[in-house]
Amino acid sequence: DSGALKQVARILNSGLSPSDIAHLLESSPPRQRALLWNLVDKELEGDVLQYLNEDIQTEYLSRLNARELAYILEDLESDDLADLLQQLPEKVIAEVLETMDEQDRQRVEKVLAYPEDTAGGLMNTDTITVRPDISIDVVLRYLRQHRALPPMTDSLIVVNRRDEFIGMLPITKMLVSHSTATVREVMDTDVEPIPVTLADTRVATLFARYDLISAPVVSEDGHLLGRITIDDVVDVIREDADQSLMSMAGLDNDEDTFASVWTTTRRRAVWLGVNLLTAFTASAVIGLFEDTIAKVVALAVLMPIVASMGGIAGSQTLTLVIRGMAIGQISGANVRWLLNREFFSGILNGVLWAAVVALAAMAWFQDVLIGAIIAAALVINLVVAALVGTVLPLFLKSRNIDPALAGSVILTTVTDVVGFMSFLGLATLFYA
Amino acid sequence: DSGALKQVARILNSGLSPSDIAHLLESSPPRQRALLWNLVDKELEGDVLQYLNEDIQTEYLSRLNARELAYILEDLESDDLADLLQQLPEKVIAEVLETMDEQDRQRVEKVLAYPEDTAGGLMNTDTITVRPDISIDVVLRYLRQHRALPPMTDSLIVVNRRDEFIGMLPITKMLVSHSTATVREVMDTDVEPIPVTLADTRVATLFARYDLISAPVVSEDGHLLGRITIDDVVDVIREDADQSLMSMAGLDNDEDTFASVWTTTRRRAVWLGVNLLTAFTASAVIGLFEDTIAKVVALAVLMPIVASMGGIAGSQTLTLVIRGMAIGQISGANVRWLLNREFFSGILNGVLWAAVVALAAMAWFQDVLIGAIIAAALVINLVVAALVGTVLPLFLKSRNIDPALAGSVILTTVTDVVGFMSFLGLATLFYA
Numbered sequence: 001d002s003g004a005l006k007q008v009a010r011i012l013n014s015g016l017s018p019s020d021i022a023h024l025l026e027s028s029p030p031r032q033r034a035l036l037w038n039l040v041d042k043e044l045e046g047d048v049l050q051y052l053n054e055d056i057q058t059e060y061l062s063r064l065n066a067r068e069l070a071y072i073l074e075d076l077e078s079d080d081l082a083d084l085l086q087q088l089p090e091k092v093i094a095e096v097l098e099t100m101d102e103q104d105r106q107r108v109e110k111v112l113a114y115p116e117d118t119a120g121g122l123m124n125t126d127t128i129t130v131r132p133d134i135s136i137d138v139v140l141r142y143l144r145q146h147r148a149l150p151p152m153t154d155s156l157i158v159v160n161r162r163d164e165f166i167g168m169l170p171i172t173k174m175l176v177s178h179s180t181a182t183v184r185e186v187m188d189t190d191v192e193p194i195p196v197t198l199a200d201t202r203v204a205t206l207f208a209r210y211d212l213i214s215a216p217v218v219s220e221d222g223h224l225l226g227r228i229t230i231d232d233v234v235d236v237i238r239e240d241a242d243q244s245l246m247s248m249a250g251l252d253n254d255e256d257t258f259a260s261v262w263t264t265t266r267r268r269a270v271w272l273g274v275n276l277l278t279a280f281t282a283s284a285v286i287g288l289f290e291d292t293i294a295k296v297v298a299l300a301v302l303m304p305i306v307a308s309m310g311g312i313a314g315s316q317t318l319t320l321v322i323r324g325m326a327i328g329q330i331s332g333a334n335v336r337w338l339l340n341r342e343f344f345s346g347i348l349n350g351v352l353w354a355a356v357v358a359l360a361a362m363a364w365f366q367d368v369l370i371g372a373i374i375a376a377a378l379v380i381n382l383v384v385a386a387l388v389g390t391v392l393p394l395f396l397k398s399r400n401i402d403p404a405l406a407g408s409v410i411l412t413t414v415t416d417v418v419g420f421m422s423f424l425g426l427a428t429l430f431y432a
Numbered sequence: 433d434s435g436a437l438k439q440v441a442r443i444l445n446s447g448l449s450p451s452d453i454a455h456l457l458e459s460s461p462p463r464q465r466a467l468l469w470n471l472v473d474k475e476l477e478g479d480v481l482q483y484l485n486e487d488i489q490t491e492y493l494s495r496l497n498a499r500e501l502a503y504i505l506e507d508l509e510s511d512d513l514a515d516l517l518q519q520l521p522e523k524v525i526a527e528v529l530e531t532m533d534e535q536d537r538q539r540v541e542k543v544l545a546y547p548e549d550t551a552g553g554l555m556n557t558d559t560i561t562v563r564p565d566i567s568i569d570v571v572l573r574y575l576r577q578h579r580a581l582p583p584m585t586d587s588l589i590v591v592n593r594r595d596e597f598i599g600m601l602p603i604t605k606m607l608v609s610h611s612t613a614t615v616r617e618v619m620d621t622d623v624e625p626i627p628v629t630l631a632d633t634r635v636a637t638l639f640a641r642y643d644l645i646s647a648p649v650v651s652e653d654g655h656l657l658g659r660i661t662i663d664d665v666v667d668v669i670r671e672d673a674d675q676s677l678m679s680m681a682g683l684d685n686d687e688d689t690f691a692s693v694w695t696t697t698r699r700r701a702v703w704l705g706v707n708l709l710t711a712f713t714a715s716a717v718i719g720l721f722e723d724t725i726a727k728v729v730a731l732a733v734l735m736p737i738v739a740s741m742g743g744i745a746g747s748q749t750l751t752l753v754i755r756g757m758a759i760g761q762i763s764g765a766n767v768r769w770l771l772n773r774e775f776f777s778g779i780l781n782g783v784l785w786a787a788v789v790a791l792a793a794m795a796w797f798q799d800v801l802i803g804a805i806i807a808a809a810l811v812i813n814l815v816v817a818a819l820v821g822t823v824l825p826l827f828l829k830s831r832n833i834d835p836a837l838a839g840s841v842i843l844t845t846v847t848d849v850v851g852f853m854s855f856l857g858l859a860t861l862f863y864a
């Protein structure tokens with residue numbers, strides 16, 4: 001058995017890349033995960049950690065003391081190191097920084113100074129810069145003095161004497177230029193440097209829109225601070241898209257798929273509790289009409305149809321608007337048009353399905369009145385769902401509340417209340 | 433007014449990049465969109481088209497004849513061109529290909545030969561290849577003969593005499609090597625080339641995991657066919673993540689946010705119809721217990737709580753599993769553990785919220801029995817929801833059905849039926 005373990009360890013440490021190991025750990029239930037983690041070489045641990053999701057990172061990091069942390073983390077790039085450190089308590093961060101040498105510490109502190117979800121938190125400080133008036137030939141000789149260039153170096157950054165950003169010198173462009181040309185003649189000057197405070201999602205949009213591999217980051221006064229590379233941006237893109245999906249189900253983006261029973265139960269409990277309030281609100285509305293239901297039991301049979309069709313219609317609009325907001329398509333200028341479109345589309349689908357449901361209800365209960373009532377309630381609920389589904393996410397965002405997280409609960413509450421209220425209310429008017 | 437239009441046209445065509453123009457078009461309601469599109473320079477149209485979403489692409493492309501198409505599309509890279517062409521009818525594709533010169537046609541036909549959602553559909557054929565036994569110096573001189581290198585060229589591809597893939601020569605590595613070293617000495621040989629038939633989502637996983645900028649694509653017998661670049665992979669990643677979100681609401685990934693009332697109504701109608709079947713199924717179950725409800729109207733008031741809590745709990749599990757499957761974490765090996773975890777977590781949350789709901793129901797209706805019944809029904813429904821939420825997406829995927837699209841409808845049907853059946857069924861046993 002220990003022979004088998006040794007073999008697994010060999011494959012793990014020499015056959016797989018750190019990101020493969022991280023993926024394997026993330027895909028393993030707790031016991032196997034602990035076992036595998038023990039087999040990972042000490043020198044690889046830092047590399048593996050940076051690819052793990054935050055939930056799991058925090059778990060491992062919290063078990064180590066400052067000296068162990070410093071040892072594990074020493075070879076990481078400054079942005080990845082800062083990401084990991086930011087999950088630790090202030091006191092531990094200070095201890096880890098103390099064990100590092102002066103140069104490394106300054107490198108990391110520069111990145112730590114910016115929030116994780118901004119350009120500053122994404123950037124690396126390992127830039128290669130050149131001056132505009134030297135020749136390509138000199139640049140090539142200068143590069144040759146390096147043992148290796150930083151990963152994802154597709155361009156060198158051109159700065160002036162005061163370290164202010166001037167332009168980008170793409171390596172591919174340099175390779176097809178005359179060696180006597182100057183950097184100034186070859187460089188691109190139409191590149192907009194990224195302000196260090198820009199939100200990471202905006203950075204991702206820029207990378208996707210302009211097909212960037214790396215981009216310079218500057219301070220407010222134009223000084224070069226570092227550069228952002230596509231590998232870190234790809235992670236932002238993945239997380240962003242993931243987040244809407246997970247939030248809409250009340251889940252966390254960083255959630256460990258194989259979290260323990262206890263952790264899972266605790267997290268889900270919160271969301272179920274919030275939704276229980278919605279459910280009780282709906283019940284309270286139904287409770288107002290107990291007498292009517294006692295007289296016409298068919299109402300109890302049909303009422304979930306009105307509520308659930310409203311919920312479905314509303315969540316379609318909600319999802320479309322949340323997605324449109326996330327990719328920057330929806331703003332004040334076009335909301336009116338959208339609201340109109342949703343309103344008319346809500347009426348059309350309301351009328352269509354109201355007719356179908358009305359006919360079915362009449363046939364089922366041999367009662368024309370109940371068909372007319374459910375039809376009216378359906379049209380009302382589908383139109384309300386369309387309008388709320390459009391306006392709600394924009395309102396929530398303006399209040400800095402995550403529309404994906406809060407949107408679906410609030411919307412369901414509205415469609416339940418309006419659905420039961422309109423159906424049972426109309427029924428009370430006509431049957432009482 | 434025409435002066436203002438001219439000014440808009442000037443800004444549009446000289447101030448914005450093609451991807452900016454595409455974003456502006458996507459963010460505009462139909463009338464403004466048509467107006468803006470007319471202002472875009474003919475030479476830019478092809479470039480802009482490739483950045484638009486598929487819905488809008490198809491709309492514009494269908495208005496053009498083969499000659500206009502060929503003119504607009506002539507400057508695109510082969511993979512982007514193939515993407516656009518694939519949306520046209522066979523006959524139009526053939527016509528467009530006929531108007532192209534021999535070399536361009538062959539280039540495009542190579543890519544068209546592979547499905548859009550495979551490595552072959554993503555690849556470009558504009559590779560720069562070198563032989564292993566020449567020196568770095570010769571490579572640099574060879575590169576200098578080019579006017580420009582293809583976009584995203586971070587590595588040259590090393591092939592043998594028979595055009596079989598041997599290794600990658602990163603440009604950054606070449607720049608720090610001795611000019612007398614041979615390509616063979618400098619190149620990386622631990623790069624796994626991508627098989628041309630690999631699914632695009634798998635390609636995206638490889639790029640994200642190994643931080644790639646470009647990767648070689650080979651045929652089954654190892655011949656180099658082309659290369660895939662990160663810009664196209666970023667699009668795949670965005671679409672993939674988007675797809676789960678949109679599918680769960682019954683929406684299409686390529687859906688135009690500003691589609692017309694008519695298009696929107698038609699698409700939504702289908703989803704509402706499917707969900708109406710779910711709603712009627714739930715009603716049919718309630719209908720079985722009309723007599724019990726007539727006796728105890730409180731049942732009608734409380735029954736939506738059981739169904740909705742089951743739906744919420746189930747959709748949390750469903751979303752987690754769908755996400756885990758999408759990023760390749762969940763497979764046969766760990767499903768059992770997951771099922772166990774969900775089972776126990778379902779019991780714990782079931783018992784917790786059953787207690788809360790039972791107490792509330794007893795207090796509300798002054799009836800101990802109804803509290804006990806709703807508690808039992810809640811535990812049953814939450815456990816069923818957890819189990820179905822885990823197994824259903826795996827089952828659907830094994831049948832090649834999109835779990836995000838079909839999963840939520842089927843799950844809701846199950847939690848509604850089980851919720852109403854267990855609550856009203858138990859009530860019938862004890863109150864009848």
